[in-house]
Amino acid sequence: MPVALPPRFFVAGTDTGVGKTLVCAVLMSGLSAVYWKPVQSGEPGDTEWVRQATGLPESHFVRETYRLRHALSPHAAAALEGVEIDLGAFRPPEAARFIAEGAGGLMVPLNDRHLMIDLMAQLGLPVLLVARSGLGTINHTLLSLDALRHRRVEVLGVVVNGPRNPANEEAIARFGKVRVLAAVEPLEHCDPAGLRTAFDRYFGGRR
Ligand SMILES: Nc1ncnc2c1ncn2[C@@H]1O[C@H](COP(=O)(O)OP(=O)(O)O)[C@@H](O)[C@H]1O
Ligand SMILES: [Mg+2]
Known part of the structure; x- marks a missing residue:
């Protein structure tokens, strides 16, 4: 049975490059939401990628709280650029529906x-x-x-990304006591039509 996604949630990853931004773009193409990248390290950045891929207007995007030029761990990029990332500085968007995307995996340092x-x-x-x-x-x-x-962070579920591997999905669900909400396969076209088709296929009924 499909699980409805809440109006505001955080897309985290097990690592960098696992497909957080791609999954955000798929979700953005079907949900009427705002995209927020609290910490961006590296240019041009994920906000720009999601904007281009989805073709959504400016009103669906807010500025990153920290925008760092170097494509490094946030603490390292911030140190190089003379910036101190302060947990007190993060203000989530006021939009009723938004998707926030993390940087890297969970244990990536933001500061000391x-x-x-x-x-x-x-x-x-x-x-x-x-x-x-x-x-x-x-x-x-x-x-x-x-x-x-x-x-004590609430876990909505796992989205696996890449060529299908049902044995891994099953092991994650069983040992992780978690729902695998979708198994997103490599998309041929990361454009508005391709992303919308992927949304309907993988998340249809979850709005
Ligand atoms: N399902 C997919 N289909 C096509 N390209 C993908 C898919 N998942 C990831 N990619 C590509 O792989 C790269 C890394 O994915 P990305 O979403 O940027 O990862 P992350 O945000 O976790 O660092 C990007 O170039 C992205 O477009
Ligand atoms: Mg990303």
């Missing part, structure tokens, strides 16, 4: 004391965890779920 997962806990948003579909994902996903639960 805090990790990305501390920001998630502070925001109090439920988390949708994006994981790669293939080899190595069971370990990364189960560790990430443990860390989220340890901090």
